[in-house]
Amino acid sequence: MPKLAKTDRSFSAPVDAQPSPEMVRVWDWVVRSFHWALALSFAFAWFTPHSSEGIHRWAGYAAAALVTMRLLWGVLGTPYARFSQFVRDPATVLRYLSAMLSGREARYIGHNPAGGAMVLVLIAAMGSTALTGWLMTTDAYFGVPWIEAAHSLTAHGLLLLVFFHISGVALASFRHRENLVQAMITGQKRKAEPQDVA
Template sequence: MPVKTWDIWVRFTHWSIAGIVAWNLFGPTDQAHRVLGYVAAGLVASRIVWGFIGTTNARFAAWWPGRSHLTAYIRSLAAGEPQQHLSHNPLGGLMALTLWLLILALAVSGWLMRVNAFWGEDWPQDLHTCLSTALQVCVCAHILAAIVMSVWTRENLIGAMLTGFKRDLGDQDTSR
């Protein structure tokens, strides 16, 4: 029986940010690139707020990747029996936080490139380029992990982020 996992705001911010990131990574670096970068940062900020006040599975309390949760999850992977989570698993949560931090840092570095105080300086552009490369690597890892874990656990994680529903885990849910 399907269980509502991801609310509309989680799914909207996820797919909107994904689309903006794809556009900004592969599209032209023009005014739209800058505006969309700031929109992405605003969506990340709103998602962070939602992590405190949102629905149960959207809240950080449901999926914060603490050391003990990460260790237990990695051990379950090594044993070939990954723990099931209704919300993000600990590595997925860690990836979400990493992606959000990179997007926010990209917005700041992009803004710094336009500040008069740094006119003629190369480091803001170099930082922006390094952050962009890191984001590309993390996005690829995120997509690959979603596919691999969907196949391994027989749980359509990408479908869940589209529909908002996951299968009921019953007593298998190892989240908090």
């Protein structure tokens, strides 16, 4: 039986507005800031690989720092930010994807199983891209072909993942009649109905 979502005001940041009676706070300011800052750092890095190496490099360092911060916040953060809340086993993710294909997927207050899996894959891909980019600047790996190829592969793979992420957000927004982009700005989502999952 799905659990109903609960509003946990004890973890709310003072900069967040109080949710209305029809809404519940889900994403804290750390998660929201991380999301948009990581998107910006990737955009800066993607559009400046050769035109401005300095900006490209610092965008990569920013991405690495953000990923590190998110890993820590996934353990120490507010309830919906924690990996323990949204990381699910592969079988659960596959069942959710199967339900999506038939239009029967449940609405989740936090990340749904597919969204949770995408968070992990995006973090891993961004971390790998930043790591291989940094290795290219070291004496040991500067000019090494396989490092350059790995960096290019992870960067292009990351772009593909971003496309899937945006598509998934658009589909979930349409299916469940809620603006998930706005939710990642305000931190609030519609309260759970009996058939929803916390």
